[in-house]
Amino acid sequence: MMKKVRLINYKELEGLLSLYKYLIPDDPKLKIDTALKEHWNEILSDPSYFYLVIEEDNKLVCACNLTIIKNLTRSARPYGIIENVVTHPDYRNKGYGTAVLKKSVQVAEENNCYKVVLTTSRKDENILNFYENAGFDRGEKTAFIVRI
Numbered sequence: 182m183m184k185k186v187r188l189i190n191y192k193e194l195e196g197l198l199s200l201y202k203y204l205i206p207d208d209p210k211l212k213i214d215t216a217l218k219e220h221w222n223e224i225l226s227d228p229s230y231f232y233l234v235i236e237e238d239n240k241l242v243c244a245c246n247l248t249i250i251k252n253l254t255r256s257a258r259p260y261g262i263i264e265n266v267v268t269h270p271d272y273r274n275k276g277y278g279t280a281v282l283k284k285s286v287q288v289a290e291e292n293n294c295y296k297v298v299l300t301t302s303r304k305d306e307n308i309l310n311f312y313e314n315a316g317f318d319r320g321e322k323t324a325f326i327v328r329i
Contacts, residue, residue: 185235185237186234186235186283187235188232189234189241189244191222191225194221195213196240196241198210198213200241200269203267203269203270204266204267229250230246230248231248231288232245232246233245233246233285234281235280235281241269242269242271243267243278244267245264245265245281246263246264247261247262247263247285247288247289247297248262248264249292250262252295255295255296258293259294260289260295260298261285261288261289261292261296261298262299263285263297266299266301278311279311279314282299282315282316285297286316298322299312299317
């Protein structure tokens with residue numbers, strides 16, 4: 182399955198935004214205008230950002246993003262943060278989510294990261310078990326968030 186995971190390309194912004202409606206249903210719909218395209222190009226041009234996706238049936242069905250953060254601890258090794266993990270409802274429970282997570286960890290390892298952090302706002306025990314089964318430890322750290 183991991184061989185299906187790849188980096189997103191510039192032309193897939195609309196497909197990614199369509200997938201995000203399953204991640205945050207009440208999020209305002211973004212208009213794909215010149216400013217958003219420039220923003221998207223900046224994201225894709227930054228070597229610290231990795232948008233990993235799986236395509237099936239000519240559409241994006243699973244995605245997550247990994248950001249590599251430079252660091253001055255742990256022998257100056259960076260760390261990774263995974264966010265926006267989403268799978269289209271019609272493609273869930275088929276291994277796609279696990280595949281993008283495992284590929285993200287692999288990319289982090291290739292970039293000399295000493296750890297990868299994943300946060301979720303979901304409280305559903307099935308979702309938390311999914312992340313644990315993908316190799317993440319929910320008990321190792323505690324996250325605190327301030328919304329601004």
